[in-house]
Amino acid sequence: MPARTPTDKPMASKHPLKHQRAFQQKLVRWFKNEGKPYPWRDTTDPWAILVSEIMLQQTQIATVLGKGHYVRFMAIYPTPCDMAQATEQEILKAWEGLGYYRRAKNLHAAARAITRNHNGHFPRKFEEIRALPGIGPYTAGAVASFAYNDPQPIVDANVARVFSRLFDFQNRIDTSAGNKQLWQWAEGLLPAKAPRDYNSALMELGQTYCSNKSPDCAHCPVQSFCHCADPTSLPIKKSATKVTRVDEFAIFSTDSHGRILLQKQQEGKRRAGMWSLPRREHDHTLDLALSLKTTYAITRYHVTLRVYASHAHHTQPQDNEAWHSAESIESLPMPSPDRRALETILSQD
Numbered sequence: 001m002p003a004r005t006p007t008d009k010p011m012a013s014k015h016p017l018k019h020q021r022a023f024q025q026k027l028v029r030w031f032k033n034e035g036k037p038y039p040w041r042d043t044t045d046p047w048a049i050l051v052s053e054i055m056l057q058q059t060q061i062a063t064v065l066g067k068g069h070y071v072r073f074m075a076i077y078p079t080p081c082d083m084a085q086a087t088e089q090e091i092l093k094a095w096e097g098l099g100y101y102r103r104a105k106n107l108h109a110a111a112r113a114i115t116r117n118h119n120g121h122f123p124r125k126f127e128e129i130r131a132l133p134g135i136g137p138y139t140a141g142a143v144a145s146f147a148y149n150d151p152q153p154i155v156d157a158n159v160a161r162v163f164s165r166l167f168d169f170q171n172r173i174d175t176s177a178g179n180k181q182l183w184q185w186a187e188g189l190l191p192a193k194a195p196r197d198y199n200s201a202l203m204e205l206g207q208t209y210c211s212n213k214s215p216d217c218a219h220c221p222v223q224s225f226c227h228c229a230d231p232t233s234l235p236i237k238k239s240a241t242k243v244t245r246v247d248e249f250a251i252f253s254t255d256s257h258g259r260i261l262l263q264k265q266q267e268g269k270r271r272a273g274m275w276s277l278p279r280r281e282h283d284h285t286l287d288l289a290l291s292l293k294t295t296y297a298i299t300r301y302h303v304t305l306r307v308y309a310s311h312a313h314h315t316q317p318q319d320n321e322a323w324h325s326a327e328s329i330e331s332l333p334m335p336s337p338d339r340r341a342l343e344t345i346l347s348q349d
Helices: 020-034 046-056 061-066 069-076 080-084 088-095 102-117 126-130 137-148 157-166 176-189 195-207 336-348
Strands: 244-252 260-264 289-298 301-309 321-324
Touching: 020 176, 020 195, 046 061, 046 069, 046 102, 046 137, 061 069, 069 088, 080 102, 088 102, 126 137, 137 195, 157 176, 157 195, 244 336, 289 336, 301 336
Parallel strands: 244 301
Antiparallel strands: 260 321, 289 301
16 A cells, blocks of 8 residues: 655645535545445444454455454454454464465554553554554554544555546556655545545545446546546556466375374464465475365465375474374464365365
């Protein structure tokens, strides 16, 4: 998400809307009539709102809600103190299925900071929220706005797209200058009264009528204010990074007690703290039988995962590997691709 960079020179001094108040009123009126009833919109609890914002940073709403991740996570950790007392393994397990596990670790660090520095009470001021570990300007502004109705501007991917089209912004938004311009417009258009509804409406507009691939200008509630002639050409960003194809080779090994060998990802690794099927160099799998071939995507990588059957007496566990019973594996945090692969292999036995 774009971050505020106040030292950069803006590209324009003011937004081109002639009827700012009318725009705000029409947008908020539409939102109150058509806004979706997400659970984080039915509360002003800053902790619940922070959890939703962190989850939604790189995960679609359909995943967060459709698979029950948000509701389940809030049931386990309804307060910062509850999360602060949990272990990292417990946190990662509760976050399983959402990916980008560094978010869970940052949230854990924020919960501990709230417990330690604020006696378990969520901070009230924007600057204090911004000072929490892993919290950027957008997230701090969103929490302050949605929880406390503070007049804080926000610019996420949805808002950036709305502003780019609304003002027919013919510059890249992923540069320092372009990002600065978006934040300036956000500040200039923000109403002092009811910023919670206004910011929610902006984000909802970007998710619906002003979506990335299928903008519906004909039904947009603020179409009459829009300067854009070709919405599909905006926003302008750097060309997407090409997909990189990666091959991963793993083993499935059980001992005489039926326990399964798993590998714990070490600190510094992408999935640090998670348990997965042990990865091996390709040369070490040449004499093994293929049990499963599957694919998954993560950021710009398209991964082909091959899992080979390996007899226990031919398997030498490494320092970060251990044998686990099938029952105990249920409570371990595991990346979704590995969890699915393991379940598929076990169902074949």
